[in-house]
Amino acid sequence: MSVLVAKEAPDFTATAAMPDGSFNEAFKLSDARGKYVVLFFYPLDFTFVCPSELIAFDHRIAEFEKRNVQVIGCSVDSHVTHHAWKNTPIDKGGIGQVKYPLVADLTKSIARDYDVLIDEAIALRGSFLIDKEGMVRHQVVNDLPLGRDIDEMLRVIDALQFTEAHGEVCPAGWKEGDKGMTPTTEGVASYLASEADKL
Numbered sequence: 001m002s003v004l005v006a007k008e009a010p011d012f013t014a015t016a017a018m019p020d021g022s023f024n025e026a027f028k029l030s031d032a033r034g035k036y037v038v039l040f041f042y043p044l045d046f047t048f049v050c051p052s053e054l055i056a057f058d059h060r061i062a063e064f065e066k067r068n069v070q071v072i073g074c075s076v077d078s079h080v081t082h083h084a085w086k087n088t089p090i091d092k093g094g095i096g097q098v099k100y101p102l103v104a105d106l107t108k109s110i111a112r113d114y115d116v117l118i119d120e121a122i123a124l125r126g127s128f129l130i131d132k133e134g135m136v137r138h139q140v141v142n143d144l145p146l147g148r149d150i151d152e153m154l155r156v157i158d159a160l161q162f163t164e165a166h167g168e169v170c171p172a173g174w175k176e177g178d179k180g181m182t183p184t185t186e187g188v189a190s191y192l193a194s195e196a197d198k199l
Contacts, residue, residue, distance in 0.1 A: 002115035004136040009039070009128065010113035016072075016101040017082035027101060029072070030134065036069040036160075037130040038153055041116045041123035045077045045085040049147045051095050053125070056150045058098040067157050068132075071100040076111060076122055079104040116141055129156060172199055 004010075009029065016027035029037070040057070042050045057064075057071055064071050075082075082102040088094025103110065111117040116126035125142035138156050142148050159170040168180030171191060181191040 003139070004114065004128065005139055007136055009037070009130045009134050009136050010110075011134075012103075012110045012113065014103050014105060014110065015079040016103045017079045017086065018101050019097070019099045021083070021086075021097070023079050023083075024101070027103060029130075032070045032072075033134055034132055036067065036132060036157065037072060037128075038064065038069055038157075039072045039074065039114075039128045039130060040148075041074050041111055041114065041126040043122040043125070043144055044075055045081050046088075046093060049125075049145065050075075051085075051090075051093060053147055053150070054095045054098055055090065057100065058096070060150055060154065061099045063154055064157075067154070067161065069157060072103060073098075073100060074103040074105050074110055074123070076105050076108050078106055118144075127153060129153065129160065131160065171195070 011028065011030045013026055013028045015023055015025045018024050029039070042053060044050065054073060057073070061071060082104060085095055086097055090096050105111055108117055108120070111123040114126055114128065116124045118124050124144065125146065125148055127140050127148055128136055129138035131137050137160055140148070155175060158176045159174055162180060163169055166180055169183045171181050179191065179195060181187050
């Protein structure tokens with residue numbers, strides 16, 4: 001599997017089912033340049049773990065927007081299937097009117113470029129955090145039965161934005177409001193002297 005962290009995120013143009021119910025036939029990742037992006041892949045519409053993840057992203061969309069983050073979902077389904085899934089009631093296995101785009105990757109080229117395509121069929125549960133300049137800063141890939149933790153993605157975004165704003169690094173388990181660490185030998189020693197027992 002490719003490690004895309006510290007590399008430019010592969011751009012793409014594809015059709016997306018948009019939050020307002022329309023279709024954007026020229027949806028382009030690079031159009032979000034200047035914002036952070038969480039691009040996540042999931043195996044298929046109308047499956048089992050997937051709706052829980054898409055709904056969990058939707059329930060936290062205000063938290064992502066507060067951090068200047070565009071959330072984008074992607075699977076190998078068509079935009080028409082995405083639309084149908086959005087219009088299926090949640091208590092019938094649908095996802096409701098999620099407030100972020102769902103990209104149709106029918107050719108599987110996007111999943112292939114992000115190296116999450118399995119058996120040339122469907123995408124693993126890959127999540128990619130892309131910064132405002134289009135660089136991948138974080139990636140995690142789960143196997144099919146393992147749902148991801150959306151709050152962990154928010155934590156990583158907070159950590160990235162903290163280090164960008166303050167020039168400090170974020171130790172293990174860092175959360176918003178915690179102390180950062182100066183990236184020097186003295187900074188590590190100072191941090192561990194007061195925080196090691198809490199790790």
